Amino acid sequence: MGKATLVRRTAGAALVMTALLVVSGFATAQDGDGAAARTMLEKAMADTAGLDSLSFDLLINARLVRDGEPMDRAFTGNYLLRGENDLYHHLKGKDNDQEIEIYSRGGTHFIHLVDAKKYDKIERDIPRSRLMAGLSGGMLQAPTVWLSDFVHNNPELFETEKISPAAAKEIDGTACDGVRLEYEGFEVTAWLAPGETRVLREFTADLAKSIPEPEAGKEKTTVLVTFTLSNWQPNIALADDKFTFTPPEGVTLNVREEPEGALKKGAPAPDFTLPLLGGGEVKLSTNKGKVVILDFWASWCGPCRQAMPIVDKVAHEMADQGVLLYAVNLREDEDRIRTFLDSQKLKTTVLLDKEGDAAEDYGVESIPMLVVVDPKGNVSEIFQGVGPDLETDLRNALKAALEAGK
Numbered sequence: 001m002g003k004a005t006l007v008r009r010t011a012g013a014a015l016v017m018t019a020l021l022v023v024s025g026f027a028t029a030q031d032g033d034g035a036a037a038r039t040m041l042e043k044a045m046a047d048t049a050g051l052d053s054l055s056f057d058l059l060i061n062a063r064l065v066r067d068g069e070p071m072d073r074a075f076t077g078n079y080l081l082r083g084e085n086d087l088y089h090h091l092k093g094k095d096n097d098q099e100i101e102i103y104s105r106g107g108t109h110f111i112h113l114v115d116a117k118k119y120d121k122i123e124r125d126i127p128r129s130r131l132m133a134g135l136s137g138g139m140l141q142a143p144t145v146w147l148s149d150f151v152h153n154n155p156e157l158f159e160t161e162k163i164s165p166a167a168a169k170e171i172d173g174t175a176c177d178g179v180r181l182e183y184e185g186f187e188v189t190a191w192l193a194p195g196e197t198r199v200l201r202e203f204t205a206d207l208a209k210s211i212p213e214p215e216a217g218k219e220k221t222t223v224l225v226t227f228t229l230s231n232w233q234p235n236i237a238l239a240d241d242k243f244t245f246t247p248p249e250g251v252t253l254n255v256r257e258e259p260e261g262a263l264k265k266g267a268p269a270p271d272f273t274l275p276l277l278g279g280g281e282v283k284l285s286t287n288k289g290k291v292v293i294l295d296f297w298a299s300w301c302g303p304c305r306q307a308m309p310i311v312d313k314v315a316h317e318m319a320d321q322g323v324l325l326y327a328v329n330l331r332e333d334e335d336r337i338r339t340f341l342d343s344q345k346l347k348t349t350v351l352l353d354k355e356g357d358a359a360e361d362y363g364v365e366s367i368p369m370l371v372v373v374d375p376k377g378n379v380s381e382i383f384q385g386v387g388p389d390l391e392t393d394l395r396n397a398l399k400a401a402l403e404a405g406k
Contacts, residue, residue, distance in 0.1 A: 037165045037179040038158065042191065044198035047152035053082040055233040058091075062139055062225045067218060075140075078231075081151065085128040086243045089135060103245040110245035118254040129154065129229045134303070134385065137366055139306040142186050143205035145302050150190075150200060157181075157286075164238050166191075171201045176210060184339070185209035185210035202228045210300035215316045227243040262320040263382060269294075274328070275337035277337055280328065285377060291401045292373040293325045295392075296353075296364045298332055299340040303386045310391050311370065312348050314398070322375070322405075323398055330359055330367065347387055372397050375405030 048054065059139070060075040077091035087104040093112075099114035109131065111120040133148035149157040158181075166178030169191045176191035190203035207223040214220050247253075263270075269292075272285045284292065295311050297304035308327065315325035327348045329337055337350055353359055364370060370383035372394075380395035 019043055024365040026235050033165045034163045038163050040192060040198060041163075041179050042158075044192050044200060045150055045157070046202070047197050048151055051081075051234045053078050053080075053234070053236055053238050054151075055231070055236050055238070056229050058123070059230070060091075060140065061144075061228075062223070063337040064139065064223050065219075065220065066221045079132075080242055081128070082238045082243065086238075087128050087132060089132070101245070101403050102131070102135060103243055104128065105243035106141055111252070111343060112245060112247075113254070116254075117251045119245065119251055120254050127151070127366050139207060139223050139225055139405060141184065142207060142210075142302065143188070143203070143227055146188055146203070146205065147227060169202070171228075174201075175379070176201050197234075199232050200229055202226065212233040217327060222339065263371070263379060265379050265382065267375055267379050269371065269379050270358075272358045272361065274351040274353055275356060277329070277334055282351055284326075286374070286376050287324060287373075288322050289375050289405070290322045290399055291375060291380075291405065293323065293398070294371040294373065295325065295327045296330060296359055296360070296362065296367050296369045296371075297327055298330045298367060299336055300332075305344075307368045307370075307386045307390060309344060310344065311394065312346050314394050318395070318398055321398075322401055323402075325349060328358055330364075346369075371393070371400050374401040380404065 004133055013280075015232060022356050025201070027239075033243065045238045055078065056317060057078045058076065060073075060077070062073045062075075064071045074094040074388070075091050077089065078086040080086075085104065085106075087102060089102040092099040092101070097115040099379060101110075101112040101114060103110040103112070104126075107123060107125045109122040109126065111122070111181045127202055129148055129152040132151070132222040133145045136144040146157065148154070150358045160183050162180075164180050164181040164182075166180040166189045170190060171193075174193055176193050178191050181188045182191070185207070186209055189206075191201050193199045193201050203226075205225045207225070208220070209221065211221050240366060268283065271283070271285045273281055284294075292317055293311060295308065297306065297308060311325060311327075315323055328351045331354050334352070340346075341348060342352070351358075362369070366384065368383075368386065370381075371379060372381040372383075380401040381395075383394070
């Protein structure tokens with residue numbers, strides 16, 4: 001986490017896999033007070049990224065209110081970070097047995113599912129900023145990405161619609177200064193302890209803006225997630241074994257099996273007819289003879305926003321070889337989709353899966369999900385999430401699908 005590392009990381013920020021849910025190209029709106037709030041946050045981020053090591057504990061409280069009924073979830077955990085890429089993360093649900101550990105050192109990463117007594121091993125060069133940002137999904141995804149961007153001094157954190165000061169808040173007897181950042185899909189309010197070195201003590205992510213408006217007569221669903229940081233220990237001595245996983249007795253390597261009914265490579269791609277953004281409709285089966293990329297996405301999804309420009313670029317470059325791209329949007333209104341496309345300067349063909357029927361047929365459980373359909377109408381490849389080599393992997397998959405169609 002040293003200063004030389006900070007410079008390299010900042011220079012490569014555009015490569016971060018799971019960027020914040022932001023609209024690239026938006027100028028941040030801020031008055032004088034907003035500029036001061038930004039400066040305060042920038043200093044805290046730079047101070048944090050400049051540390052040689054860091055340890056802190058974490059308490060997460062998430063509240064979802066649907067139809068007036070609240071649902072609360074709570075988690076406890078901690079982070080250990082050392083050097084440029086070493087990471088240990090522990091997270092445990094307070095109201096259930098769910099518990100997970102992440103170990104990352106030297107290009108080897110372990111995911112330990114404590115309650116299941118299983119672990120996954122990944123041997124791949126994944127920058128810590130990407131790994132940390134991708135640790136959580138669902139309503140924890142956006143705040144987890146935000147925390148990763150803060151810790152790694154990622155300037156994309158400031159690609160907001162507005163930055164402004166927020167009311168101070170007393171945390172453990174200390175009056176902490178607040179700053180509010182408004183993104184297209186959510187808002188973050190963060191509180192920093194005063195002092196020469198600013199320390200992040202707490203932040204909330206209000207996800208209400210990313211939730212569609214309710215039907216007439218129903219209450220709007222709200223989601224508020226609070227991350228509280230404590231026991232902040234900078235430049236602490238951390239031994240190698242803190243980042244190295246040794247399977248305990250009875251814990252075995254996870255061998256994943258595809259669930260029954262899961263989309264399988266080589267199987268016929270489920271047919272559908274979906275409306276086009278702007279009018280008209282598309283029936284998938286009419287495109288036999290071409291290679292089709294289906295990109296299941298939503299504008300509120302950070303990894304989707306990172307992946308789409310890559311997928312769009314590859315599809316356009318291979319269009320003359322018979323490659324088509326359909327970005328299948330899940331349940332968003334057309335104005336929001338157009339705003340995103342305009343901000344990214346994308347001319348992508350968008351299909352509207354307003355009820356989620358196509359996503360269900362394709363077994364979409366998380367987004368982004370890419371499906372490559374070969375010229376015979378069969379599933380040729382499936383991509384989940386945004387890997388560090390997405391562009392190369394997608395090109396290779398498309399070439400293989402084109403070859404299979406000859």
